[in-house]
Amino acid sequence: MQDPNDLHYPGKRVIIIGGGVAGMTAASRLADLGEQVILLEKEEVIGGHLRNWDRLFPNRRPGYQVLDDLQKSLDGRVGIRCLTTVESILPQGSGFQILLASGESLACDALLLATGFDLFDATKKEEYGYGIYENVITSADLEAMFRSGKPVMTARGKVPERVGFVHCVGSRDEKVGNLYCSKVCCVTGVKQAIEIKEQLPEAELFGFYMDLRMFDRHFEEMYYEAQQQWDINFLRGRVSECAENLDHSIVLKIEDTLTSRPLRITVDLLVLLIGFIPRPETLRLARMLEIAMGDDHFLEPTDEHTRFNHTARPGVFIAGANKGPLTISHTIADASSAAVQIHNFLHPVNEVHP
Amino acid sequence: MIDFGYSIRKDRLIDYDKNDKRVLKHLKDHEPSVLTCIACGSCTATCSAGQFVDFNIRLVQTLLRRGEIVPLKTEVQKCMLCGKCILVCPRGVNMRNLILAIQTATDKLK
Numbered sequence: 001m002q003d004p005n006d007l008h009y010p011g012k013r014v015i016i017i018g019g020g021v022a023g024m025t026a027a028s029r030l031a032d033l034g035e036q037v038i039l040l041e042k043e044e045v046i047g048g049h050l051r052n053w054d055r056l057f058p059n060r061r062p063g064y065q066v067l068d069d070l071q072k073s074l075d076g077r078v079g080i081r082c083l084t085t086v087e088s089i090l091p092q093g094s095g096f097q098i099l100l101a102s103g104e105s106l107a108c109d110a111l112l113l114a115t116g117f118d119l120f121d122a123t124k125k126e127e128y129g130y131g132i133y134e135n136v137i138t139s140a141d142l143e144a145m146f147r148s149g150k151p152v153m154t155a156r157g158k159v160p161e162r163v164g165f166v167h168c169v170g171s172r173d174e175k176v177g178n179l180y181c182s183k184v185c186c187v188t189g190v191k192q193a194i195e196i197k198e199q200l201p202e203a204e205l206f207g208f209y210m211d212l213r214m215f216d217r218h219f220e221e222m223y224y225e226a227q228q229q230w231d232i233n234f235l236r237g238r239v240s241e242c243a244e245n246l247d248h249s250i251v252l253k254i255e256d257t258l259t260s261r262p263l264r265i266t267v268d269l270l271v272l273l274i275g276f277i278p279r280p281e282t283l284r285l286a287r288m289l290e291i292a293m294g295d296d297h298f299l300e301p302t303d304e305h306t307r308f309n310h311t312a313r314p315g316v317f318i319a320g321a322n323k324g325p326l327t328i329s330h331t332i333a334d335a336s337s338a339a340v341q342i343h344n345f346l347h348p349v350n351e352v353h354p
Numbered sequence: 355m356i357d358f359g360y361s362i363r364k365d366r367l368i369d370y371d372k373n374d375k376r377v378l379k380h381l382k383d384h385e386p387s388v389l390t391c392i393a394c395g396s397c398t399a400t401c402s403a404g405q406f407v408d409f410n411i412r413l414v415q416t417l418l419r420r421g422e423i424v425p426l427k428t429e430v431q432k433c434m435l436c437g438k439c440i441l442v443c444p445r446g447v448n449m450r451n452l453i454l455a456i457q458t459a460t461d462k463l464k
Contacts, residue, residue, distance in 0.1 A: 089457055224445070227390045231382070233419065236393065258393050258416040265370040 004079035007106075009036050012346045015098055016040065017086060017285065020048020021070065021328055022320025022335040023114035028073035029339030035346065038079040038106060042281075045070070045082060048116055052145035056328060057191040058218035059186075066328060085281070095315060110315045110342045111289075113299065114335065115282040117321040120170025120178070120274040128166060133244040136270045138169075139188055152196055153268070156248065160203055160268035161304040163196055164252060165189040166239050167209040171275035180221055180296055182275025182327040186213045189273045190226045197230040205232040206267065208239050208254055216327065216330055237263070242270065276325040289316055298324040309338035317342050373421025375462040380459035381418060385452050391405060391415050397439035397449055403432050411439055411449060427460045 003009065016023045019041030027037045039046065047070075053063040074080070084102040091097075095109040122130035122138050129136045134155035137145075145152055152159055167189055171182040180295040180347050186209070193205045212234065213222040226232040244250060250270045256263040278297035286293050291311040292300040299318045302310040307316045319338035320331045381388050391412075398404055398412040409432035417426055430453050439449040 156393075224390060227392075228386075231389055256381065256416075256420065259413065259420065259422070261366050261368050263368040263370060263420070 004031075004036060004038065004077060006036070011036060012109040013038065013107065014112060014342055014346075015021060015096075015106060015291045016108045016112045016114055018048070018114035018116055018320070018322075019043075019046030019080065019082070020114065020116045020320065021050055021066075021068045021331045022116065022322075022338075023048075023112070024070040024074060025332045025335035026114060026319055026339045026342075028070065029336050030342060031074070031077040033339065035343065036079075037077075038081065038108070040084060040086065040100070041080065041082045041083050043082065046074075048209055050328065052140065052147070054143050055191070055195065057198065058216070058222045060191060060195070064162070086285065086288075089285075097129075109346055110317065112317045112319060112338055112342060113282065113285060113322060114318075114338075115279055115285065117276040117325070118279050120176070120277050121181075122169055122272045122274050123305075124176050125169055125173075125272070127241040127299040128169065128270070129242045129244065129250070130272055133242065133248070133250055133270075135244075135248055135250055135268060136242065136272065139165075139185065139192060139271055139273045142192055142271050146192075150302075152199055154248065154268050157254060158268065159200065162204040162206070162265075162267045162271065163193075163269045163271065164250070164265070164267035164347045165193055165205075165207045165271045165273055167207060167212075167273050169274050170237070170277065171310045172210065178275065178289065178296070180298075181213060181325065183213065183215070184327055185273040187222065189271075190214075190219075190223050190232070192271065193232045194222075194226055194230050197232065205230070206265070207232065207234045208252070209234060209236060210238050216329075220347045235263070259266060273334040276321060279322065282322045289313055291316055291318075296324075298322065308334070309341045317345075329331055357414070368420050368422060370420060374411055374423050376463065377423050377426065377456060378421060380462075381452065381455050383456040384455045384458075385448055387445075387447045388415065388452055391419075391443055391447050391451045393443060396442040396444065400438045400442045402436045402438060403434045407432055409433070410413075411453075414456070415447070415449075415452065423460060423463070426456055430456045430460070 013036045016039045021037050027039045030037045047067050050067050056063050084100045087099045087101050087229045089096050089098050098106050189207050214223050237257045239252050239254050241253050242250050249266050249268050251266050254263050294300045299322050317338050319335040396414045398410050403409045414429050433453045435450050437450050
């Protein structure tokens with residue numbers, strides 16, 4: 001293991017941009033492989049979006065367990081620079097010279113972009129009334145409510161009798177320019193609906209969906225549990241618009257596509273399941289490094305099946321949700337793979353086994 | 355009253371807030387497997403009665419969940435109780451008991 005703070009270390013150094021789940025995982029794996037790693041994070045602390053999530057699907061374990069596990073795996077083995085961003089990246093020898101906003105300049109032999117994602121800005125779907133009606137919140141707001149430890153309630157402190165979840169907010173929607181599926185919102189909606197039922201067994205819960213995409217292990221079983229054990233309703237149709245009643249409850253207009261009839265329903269609290277969007281920061285770095293990006297502004301690896309951590313630029317690797325929506329498990333798998341690819345790049349096989 | 359030949363047409367809207375959930379409540383108590391339907395339609399595809407008459411057992415289940423009980427009463431009369439739907443259901447819904455329980459519940463409402 002190399003001293004992460006020895007800036008005159010003569011061996012190879014990897015710089016990881018982004019200290020979320022992908023960046024932390026890759027840093028830890030690279031340290032395991034004996035590389036010197038420096039992790040850059042724009043926020044005050046590392047952890048990324050995981051810091052804001054209360055419990056995780058599919059088993060509803062606390063998110064901090066995964067976060068703690070990742071943090072412990074770094075354990076002084078990785079150099080960390082928080083509250084800083086990348087100003088410029090210049091080629092230097094076979095590697096790069098990186099100038100940080102903090103004024104520090106760091107050289108590296110390989111670079112990993114683990115810049116993550118942003119959450120969709122729900123105010124862009126104005127017809128759902130986020131930021132206009134007080135009882136329309138996002139799945140992230142609901143997670144914050146869970147994390148605060150306070151009971152779920154409306155803006156004026158009333159216990160909600162009926163709660164609705166709108167699926168695909170900001171995803172699969174040409175009107176906001178996002179044609180892709182964000183993958184995790186379906187199962188997040190099911191998880192959060194169950195969590196509300198745990199608190200409020202008398203509440204009526206509704207999920208308004210176009211398709212329910214329960215793609216991963218235990219997801220479909222969780223959907224079954226939501227129906228069978230928790231009596232959560234799923235109504236097929238995309239919510240077309242919302243309006244607010246005098247008592248601040250929300251009226252939804254939707255086509256019940258299973259009966260082919262329009263339907264009206266009032267809920268006390270409406271949760272918008274917001275999706276992933278690419279980060280402007282990723283776009284900026286991709287342009288700076290001249291690496292490929294899709295029309296959706298997620299990064300494009302050299303080969304989406306076989307070289308999914310590579311870019312066309314030698315020494316520049318990519319991992320995590322800057323390539324598109326990913327679950328935490330898949331992000332960890334993807335970042336672990338990136339660490340191996342970077343290690344192999346830094347130490348070609350014929351070098352290790354001459 | 356003079357009949358001018360006009361009438362008010364009831365709209366097609368399902369008003370979930372006003373609809374009658376008593377039959378659904380009865381079903382949740384007596385045939386809770388109804389909760390797990392995912393409206394795939396395999397029951398309807400295999401339905402013996404549905405091959406010959408306008409009967410959609412998947413829709414029966416959906417109308418029940420929406421509290422649309424008026425059409426339910428006539429719809430459940432069309433079932434021949436053959437049980438093929440139960441054989442194909444991927445979620446284990448006991449459709450035959452569902453039909454019988456809807457009949458019991460709607461009879462009670464009279």
